[in-house]
Amino acid sequence: MTSLVLLLDPIAADAQPDDVELAASLTFVPPEEPILSAFDAGAGRGDGIFETLGANDGRARGVEAHLDRLAASAVKLDLPMPHLGQWRAGIAAILEALPADGQASIRLVLTRGTDPSGPPTCWLTGTTVPDRVPERTTGIRVVTLSRGYVNDVGESSPWLLVGAKTLSYALNMAALREARRRGADDAVFTSTDGFALEGPTSSLLVRQGNTIVTPAIQHGILAGTTQADLFDFLASEGFACEYRTVEASELLRSDAVWLVSSVRLAAPVTAVDGTAVATDLDLTARMNAALLA
Amino acid sequence: MTSLVLLLDPIAADAQPDDVELAASLTFVPPEEPILSAFDAGAGRGDGIFETLGANDGRARGVEAHLDRLAASAVKLDLPMPHLGQWRAGIAAILEALPADGQASIRLVLTRGTDPSGPPTCWLTGTTVPDRVPERTTGIRVVTLSRGYVNDVGESSPWLLVGAKTLSYALNMAALREARRRGADDAVFTSTDGFALEGPTSSLLVRQGNTIVTPAIQHGILAGTTQADLFDFLASEGFACEYRTVEASELLRSDAVWLVSSVRLAAPVTAVDGTAVATDLDLTARMNAALLA
Numbered sequence: 001m002t003s004l005v006l007l008l009d010p011i012a013a014d015a016q017p018d019d020v021e022l023a024a025s026l027t028f029v030p031p032e033e034p035i036l037s038a039f040d041a042g043a044g045r046g047d048g049i050f051e052t053l054g055a056n057d058g059r060a061r062g063v064e065a066h067l068d069r070l071a072a073s074a075v076k077l078d079l080p081m082p083h084l085g086q087w088r089a090g091i092a093a094i095l096e097a098l099p100a101d102g103q104a105s106i107r108l109v110l111t112r113g114t115d116p117s118g119p120p121t122c123w124l125t126g127t128t129v130p131d132r133v134p135e136r137t138t139g140i141r142v143v144t145l146s147r148g149y150v151n152d153v154g155e156s157s158p159w160l161l162v163g164a165k166t167l168s169y170a171l172n173m174a175a176l177r178e179a180r181r182r183g184a185d186d187a188v189f190t191s192t193d194g195f196a197l198e199g200p201t202s203s204l205l206v207r208q209g210n211t212i213v214t215p216a217i218q219h220g221i222l223a224g225t226t227q228a229d230l231f232d233f234l235a236s237e238g239f240a241c242e243y244r245t246v247e248a249s250e251l252l253r254s255d256a257v258w259l260v261s262s263v264r265l266a267a268p269v270t271a272v273d274g275t276a277v278a279t280d281l282d283l284t285a286r287m288n289a290a291l292l293a
Numbered sequence: 294m295t296s297l298v299l300l301l302d303p304i305a306a307d308a309q310p311d312d313v314e315l316a317a318s319l320t321f322v323p324p325e326e327p328i329l330s331a332f333d334a335g336a337g338r339g340d341g342i343f344e345t346l347g348a349n350d351g352r353a354r355g356v357e358a359h360l361d362r363l364a365a366s367a368v369k370l371d372l373p374m375p376h377l378g379q380w381r382a383g384i385a386a387i388l389e390a391l392p393a394d395g396q397a398s399i400r401l402v403l404t405r406g407t408d409p410s411g412p413p414t415c416w417l418t419g420t421t422v423p424d425r426v427p428e429r430t431t432g433i434r435v436v437t438l439s440r441g442y443v444n445d446v447g448e449s450s451p452w453l454l455v456g457a458k459t460l461s462y463a464l465n466m467a468a469l470r471e472a473r474r475r476g477a478d479d480a481v482f483t484s485t486d487g488f489a490l491e492g493p494t495s496s497l498l499v500r501q502g503n504t505i506v507t508p509a510i511q512h513g514i515l516a517g518t519t520q521a522d523l524f525d526f527l528a529s530e531g532f533a534c535e536y537r538t539v540e541a542s543e544l545l546r547s548d549a550v551w552l553v554s555s556v557r558l559a560a561p562v563t564a565v566d567g568t569a570v571a572t573d574l575d576l577t578a579r580m581n582a583a584l585l586a
Contacts, residue, residue: 040336148453150441171452174451
């Protein structure tokens with residue numbers, strides 16, 4: 001396994017660095033070397049944002065969508081606006097340094113740093129991942145877990161940061177452990193008013209006949225970059241693609257259910273709370289092939 | 294300002310190290326030196342726990358209560374159980390290294406580390422803080438902000454980690470920023486069913502005649518160590534001390550309201566959502582004197 005760590009010396013969002021300045025702002029450090037202060041807000045309070053991109057054979061998927069979401073998360077957390085050109089250059093440098101062939105995961109992290117009025121702390125990591133991901137073909141069993149919130153909480157209480165991709169992921173990790181404790185592989189969060197929302201680290205897709213549905217993002221859900229890529233592909237295949245509220249009970253009476261994410265890609269859901277659900281493995285294979293193309 | 298960072302080489306909870314082994318497991322590092330890997334779960338996912346202790350003239354307040362809560366948080370997050378003797382020794386070493394006089398803040402942090410099945414990453418920081426904290430006498434204006442949860446969500450959905458002191462504090466920090474945006478100094482979280490819960494980094498106390506009330510901890514609230522110390526003091530002063538649900542509307546018709554925390558101590562609330570509330574500055578002064586004694 002290859003692991004890379006690239007530090008960014010942050011550039012102001014409105015700066016116009018030339019290629020030499022851009023390159024000088026990026027520094028590879030040995031992956032085992034500590035990079036973060038004990039006083040960093042990212043280390044001590046999960047106060048920062050991140051993105052995870054999937055890559056294949058030297059190309060990263062959805063770079064612009066991930067950069068847009070990074071910027072949107074920065075706005076939601078009142079963080080300094082990232083210089084997207086610098087992050088783009090960072091992704092390119094990581095891709096250059098990774099093995100030319102095979103799959104990889106690239107993570108972008110921006111924290112509030114050691115001083116709230118000072119510069120953020122910024123880094124990227126690149127990690128090779130196995131080419132064969134069994135979940136893409138054998139599927140995953142999920143349990144539904146309450147997210148504790150009503151469906152539209154993101155609109156009424158923006159300080160809950162439900163639509164931002166923050167470093168405060170302890171709850172998401174706890175939900176995955178709870179799923180495994182219940183004998184499942186993953187979870188689908190549900191709202192207190194009965195809607196299916198998303199997975200702890202993935203977006204939810206449902207097929208009903210010729211229509212593919214994902215929960216509407218205004219409902220306290222993270223906009224999914226892989227989901228957006230898949231909507232493009234599925235629309236080109238003739239499917240109608242819709243954003244709307246999805247009742248939790250719909251998962252049991254759909255023609256296929258997936259959790260989709262940047263690195264695992266589309267994982268077909270085979271069971272919800274112990275009840276088998278319909279799968280569409282042929283479409284799943286085509287979705288994953290399209291993402292990896 | 295003095296800043297100290299002490300790394301812990303974690304000892305298994307059931308080990309019985311002698312004093313030499315204990316001392317050898319503690320290493321001071323320069324405070325500006327990075328200590329955390331880019332791949333640490335604390336840095337990348339807020340996946341860990343912490344405690345903040347107040348100290349005065351070389352003594353830390355509520356050491357055992359904070360250690361107990363650290364252990365309780367570890368259980369809630371399925372983290373390796375901390376060796377409390379080692380953390381106790383760490384606190385003692387920090388106190389020894391801090392200036393002999395004056396107030397300080399000591400932070401204990403335990404993350405899931407770089408490998409979920411490997412050792413946690415553990416460190417303490419010690420930081421001197423100003424002796425004069427104006428909020429203790431002039432008070433704070435608060436706004437109520439929905440926490441998005443029903444009052445008893447902690448019982449029904451433990452994976453939401455509401456009673457654990459996790460590193461995933463981005464939401465708490467966002468709530469403080471929202472309070473300042475609204476012209477206030479701090480916030481009181483409320484439940485969706487109308488109860489007052491706690492501040493983003495503090496516990497809530499209310500005086501009604503001869504009774505002091507704090508929201509019951511089974512209701513998704515962090516057990517407050519400073520609140521517990523104050524209950525001991527207030528009971529000795531003849532007050533009846535109660536844990537029960539507190540309706541948000543009670544804040545406006547009580548004889549005094551406080552947000553209490555380890556370092557700022559008891560801050561009297563002077564206004565809630567722009568409406569002035571009764572204060573008891575004499576009792577506040579005695580409470581803070583007792584905490585600092």
